[in-house]
Amino acid sequence: MKLNDLVAKAASISAGEWVLLLVAYAVLYQLSLSVYRVTLHPLAKIPGPFLNKISGWTHVFWAISGKRHLYLTWAHAKYGPIVRNGPNELSFTTDTALRSIYLPKNANVQKAKMYLTMDAATGSQSTHSTIDRMEHAARRRVLSHAFSESAVRSAEQFVNQNLETLFRIIREKSKESGDSGWARADMGKLMNWYSFDVMGTLAFGRKFDCLESDEHRIVPSLLLSGSRFTHSLCHMPIAWVFNRIVASPLMKVIGGKPARDNVKYYEYADKQLRERIEEENSLDEKSQIARKDSTHYLLHAKDPETGRGFSYSELHADASLLIAAGSDTVSTTLAAAIFYLTRNPRALEEATREVRAAFASPEEVRGGPVLNGCKYMVACIDEALRIAPAVPSDLPREVLPGGMDIDGYHIPAGTTVGVGAFAIHHSEKYYPEPYKFMPERWIPAEKEGEWPSAEDVRMAHAAHCPFSIGIRGCLGKNMAMMELKITLARLLLEFDMRLPAKFGENEPEGGGKDEEWGRDRKDEYQLTDWFICDRSGPVVELKPV
Incomplete structure (x- = not known):
């Protein structure tokens, strides 16, 4: 058949027939691709749910539902x-x-391409989301000054200042309760506001007064809602399509309230950054020395080879990162620790006894060997980080050309690999009775033959990754651990805690209520996974000592 005849034949096909042909082609292509993926694909022999083998869109469902860690x-x-x-x-x-x-x-490996979507609203990448390893190393070196040993020590005073505000609020509630002296409080909310205030002090040189004012209280909600939006978007196989329009008017319409909240969150971070820059410039003009908070180091950073500083979009991305990372892990872990301690009276009694034996007054509670020597209390923190990790799903990495070997498998280039903190933290191989809160699992038994042995504890630590590990691990881990230890120690020193005898109809208990798998344990603190965690409660009762 001549070319002219083919053209004439094609021209005679109606629009409806073209649509049918295209649909048939798409169906045939997808069927062929699916058959390849389950038979001849290099990963075909590795077990997993059938639908996941043939399509990446199942991730979108789990991401939107907030249950990816459970899946x-x-x-x-x-x-x-x-x-x-x-x-x-x-x-x-x-x-x-x-x-x-x-x-x-x-x-x-390198960070997976989904990270390109995380901070797309700023027009750049944060230190956390940047994929290029050399660029990440340079930016991490700059930020590391804000989390040095001396910086952590100097930050203790700001943690204690905010603790005084938090404890004053609880004591006022105690006085209002009458003769009993027991104050009823939603510690989930209070820990959110408290950690946000501490973060503001450490990142921007000023606290946001969330504990005492409504002005900034909307921001944690914006952060969660925005994270829900970007987390869902990141897992779409076509996420790259949206990277340039994440903050556009179009996305605000098609993405709904979460998309608009995401933009509002980044606008808030932009406002804080601009105010901090104005403050820094003003101090420079007056030849005054600025407090060296995290933003100070970002503003004065220079590449040692090129002399280039951060662009404004890069500063904006890192400012947004500092707000999220600086508040979420601490608030989630403290809320989880309080949830489990009040539901495990023996653990609460032991942690309280240990802290009150170590410290005679709040002023004595500071970083050092005495605080670190409260082994049971520290084990309670480690157990809270295990059982309720603030970033519960995997941090995906893409295998580079040449592939790599993992657990006896050769993984080809282009494969995304990862280890989810929640999943490995609930593996019976490392944690017997993984859904039980057992701080003892972190302290070797004194007698030989008793559980846990030194090897049991070693295995528990080997799989423990609430801050991730390696060169991409959380830069602020030591700062977060300092804040967690001081906060929990002072809380146990200055207050008695207990579970309310009865909860109100709308009071968040924090535990599971649904019958579905993963949401059915009433004594398990429930996390909603939107990269960072949403959760509710716990409501507890506290009484000043």
Whole structure:
């Protein structure tokens, strides 16, 4: 058939017939691709849910629902320590995989492309989301000054200042309660506001007074709602399409309230950054010395080779990161610790006894060997970080050309790999009775043959990754641990705590209520996974000592 005849034949096909042909082609292509993915694909023999093997869109459902951490935990319980959870994605729950993927400086991986969507609203990438390893290393070196040992020590005074405000509010509630002296408080909300105030002081040189004022209280809600939006967007196979329009008027319409909240959150971070820059410039003009908070180091950072500082969009992305990372882990962990301690009276009694034996007054509670020597209290923090990690899902990495070996499997280039904190933290291989709050699992038994042995504790630490590990691990880990230790120690020193005898109809208990898998345990603090965590409660009662 001649070319002219083919053209004439094509021209004779109606529009409806063209649509049918295109649909048939799309169906045939997808069927062929699906058959390839479950038979001939390099990952075909690795177990996992069937739908996940043929499509990446299942992730979008789990991301939108806030249950991705539960899905990963369920999948590993059913299929084992390595699960194919996408056409080109693998999830692991072994300490060896954790070290292979995240620990080595020369690991043949980079951050997955989903990170390009996280801070797209700023027009740049934060230190956390930047994919280029050299750029990340340079930016991390700059920020590391804000989290040095001396910076952590100097930050203790700001933690204590905000604690005084928090405890004054609880004591006022205690006086209002009458003769009993027991104050009823939603510690989830209070920990949110408290950690946000501490973050403002450490990141921008001023607290936001969330504990005492409504002005900034909307921001934690904006952060959660915006994180829900970007978390869902990140897991779409076509996320790259939206990167340039995340903050556009169009996205505000099609993305609904979460998209608008995401923009509002970044606008808030932009406002804080601009005010901080104005303050820094004003001090420079007056030859006054500014307090060296995190933003100070960002503003004065220079690349040692090129002399280039951060662009404004890069500063904006990191300011947004500091607000989120500086408040979420602490508030989630403290709320979880309080939830579990008030539901485990023996653990609460032991932690309280230990702290009150170590310190005679609040002024004595500071970083150092005495605080670190409160081994049971520190174990309570480690257990809260295990059982309710603030970032519960995996931090995905893309395997680079040449591939890599993980747990005896050769993983080809282009595969996304990861270890979810919630999933590995609930693996019975490392944590017997993983859904039980047992601080004892972090302290070796004194008698030989009793649980836990030194090897049991070593295994628990090997799989413990609430701050991730390696060169991409949380830069603010030491700052967060200082804040967690001082806050919990002072809370146990200055207050008795207990679970209310009865909850009001609308009071958040914090535990599971639904019958679905993962939401059915009343004594488990429930997390909603939108990269960072949403949660409610716990409501408890406190009484000044």
